[in-house]
Amino acid sequence: MGDGARRHIGADERRARLALRHRLAPSARAEAPEEVADALVALHGSDPSTVYLAVGARLADASMTVAETDRALYEDRGLVRMHGMRHTVFVFPTALTAVVHASTGLTVAARERAKLLKDMAAAGAPDAAWLKDVEESALAALARRGQATASELARDEPRLKEQFAYxxxxxYEGxxxxxxxxxxxLGVEGKVVRGRPLGSWTSSQFRWAVAPPHPELDASEAQAELLRRWLGACGPATEADLKWWTGWTVTAVRRALAAIRAEAVTLDGGGTGYVAEGDAGPPTASVREPWAALLPALDPTAMGWQERDWYLAPELRxxxxxxxxxVGPTVWWxxxxxxxxxxxxxxxxVWRLLDREGVGREAEAAVAAEADRLRGWVGTTRVTPRFRTPLEKELSA
Structure with a gap:
């Protein structure tokens, strides 16, 4: 993980990498949602609107955000909404689903199935063999339908409607x-994924679909690949960042870092960060202009690191x-x-500046332009974050 003198990557260079690799500088914006997801590795999907708002902030033509993201998610299926790191719903490039499943999903899936069986047994509900039979019947019904809600599946498999005390x-009994x-x-096991929502792109009620087929990968190899991809997007990152983002143990993080021959660098404040092999050199491209962005609640850039002082003043939290x-909706300069x-x-x-250090008229004009750009494609749709934050609630009142 690096020999000899370590290169230093300071906050200014980290911000320059972020602007380009996260497709936030105007010159780095993407042409399609698939490019955005590939650049970021994962888009937070627990709040449905976050996916679209995160994509729209990074598309060269933001007016295509809803139509193109719908196409990628539900027609071409180049993007898939599924459980991933930390048992959270994300949207991933379809080609990455096998890596995510093997690297982060298997452990969570085993725990979730065991917990379900334990809860059912405590309530005197039928046993594992009964549940397995219901599962196979439900998956067959879902395959026939293509996509379906839980209630629609229950028409085909009535045992899905059975209840048990928890x-x-x-x-908190129920x-x-x-x-x-x-x-x-079944979602965390990688057998089903979210399909089309019942309402608009802000709806949190989803149909279900059978997961696209993917190979079964070795867990350690999958962890190494996921870490390599993420460091390419977000490096340098500390061990604490990596443990937090992946939800893995420190041992698993260190094993994956060694497997990909990650390079250690020094960070401002004396900490140690890691980048992918061969990525410790200065950026090959530079940001040609200052940039502004309005990013949504749970945006993958704002939530990408546990240690955030290099891009977020602690007093703003x-x-x-x-x-x-x-994190709620944020303004970036x-x-x-x-x-x-x-x-x-x-x-x-509406927006408010909380940190005016180095923020003058140019910044305010750029932020206002981004607000106009966002308003232009959101149109009459009303977007309320799933997790409300103090400033968002105050500004929206």
């Missing part, structure tokens, strides 16, 4: 249907994050978060 005697728990398990650590934005009920895009 956490009896505890304050009743679960077999369909809600089983489909979630209280306004821009919720209590669980989810030349590689730093400088404020936040929101959409009012009348559709107006």
């Amino acid at each position: 956490a009896a005697g505890k304050r 009743v679960h249907t077999v369909s809600s728990r089983l489909l979630r398990v 209280g306004a821009l994050f919720d209590r669980s650590g989810n 030349d590689g730093r978060v400088v404020g936040g934005w929101a959409q009012r009920p009348d559709g107006e895009i």
Whole structure:
């Protein structure tokens, strides 16, 4: 992981890499959603609107955001919405699904299935053989339908509607249907993925579809490949960043770093970061102009690192994050978060600068232009983040 004197990569260079590799500088914008997802490795998908807003911020022609993202997700299937790192829903390039499944999904899947069986047994529900039979029947029905909601599948397989008590005697006790728990398990097992939503691109109600076929990969090799891809997009990153983003153990992170011969570099403040092999040199391209961006809640750039001081002043976190650590909509200027934005009920895009260091009239004009660009393609659609943050709630009121 690097021999001899280590190269130093400071905050300014990290911001320059971010501008180009995350397709945020106007000169680096992408032509299609697939290019955006490939550049970022993964788009946060737990809030459906985040996928479209993240793509729109990075497309050269933002007016094509909804139509092109729908095409990529539901027609060409070049992008797939599925469970990934930290048991979170993401949108991945389809070619990467096998890597994600083997590197992060298998461990979570085994745990989720065991938990479902334990909960069912505690409630006196049928056993594993019964559940396996229901699963096979449901998957066959889904294959026949192409895409379906849980209720539609339950018409073909009525046992999906059966209920069992959960956490009896505890304050969070409740009743679960077999369909809600089983489909979630099948999702983390890589057997089903989210299909088209029932409503618009902001809807959180999805149909289900059988997952596209993919090879079964060795877990260690898949972890190495995922880390190589992510460092290419986000390096340098610390061990803490890598452990947080992947959800792996420190041992797994270090094993993958060694497998890809990652190179160690020094960071501002004396920390150690890692880049992919051969990527420690200065950028081969440079950012030709300062840039502004309005990124959505849970954007993969804002959420890409656990250690964020090089692009986000610590004093801004209280306004821009919720209590669980989810970032809200952010305003960026030349590689730093400088404020936040929101959409009012009348559709107006409003923003506020919180950090004015180095932010003058040029920056304000550029941010205003990005707000106009966003307003132009969002149109009459109203976007409310799933996780509300203090500044977003204040601005949208």
